[in-house]
Amino acid sequence: xxxxxxxxxxxxxxxxxxxxxxxxxxxxxxxxxxxxxxxxxxxxxxxxxxxxxxxxxxxxxxxxxxxxxxxxxxxxxxxxxxxxxxxxxxxxxxxxxxxxxxxxxxxxxxxxxxxxxx
Numbered sequence: 078x079x080x081x082x083x084x085x086x087x088x089x090x091x092x093x094x095x096x097x098x099x100x101x102x103x104x105x106x107x108x109x110x111x112x113x114x115x116x117x118x119x120x121x122x123x124x125x126x127x128x129x130x131x132x133x134x135x136x137x138x139x140x141x142x143x144x145x146x147x148x149x150x151x152x153x154x155x156x157x158x159x160x161x162x163x164x165x166x167x168x169x170x171x172x173x174x175x176x177x178x179x180x181x182x183x184x185x186x187x188x189x190x191x192x193x194x195x
Contacts, residue, residue, distance in 0.1 A: 078102075095119045141167045 095112035
């Protein structure tokens with residue numbers, strides 16, 4: 078979210094945030110627990126973000142076929158996890174997520190083991 082704020086290119090007066098404080102934002106802010114249920118502004122922002130992400134994932138499905146991004150939109154469904162097991166990780170997969178980090182560590186170990194044998 079910090080990157081998104083920087084890319085706006087204008088001064089923000091105040092932030093309503095769903096659930097957590099943004100320490101990197103030097104803007105006055107109010108984190109609201111369950112904000113997407115309690116604030117129409119946060120709810121609308123969440124809808125816009127989801128629609129934008131879904132459209133992006135449709136484009137990424139063309140760039141990275143076989144992962145099923147057009148169907149699960151990158152959420153960790155059983156189909157998504159199976160696709161990662163089949164194809165490995167794509168550059169889109171965020172290594173900070175525990176299920177991704179574990180797979181990345183396994184891939185690195187397998188690669189190191191294979192390189193050691195060669």
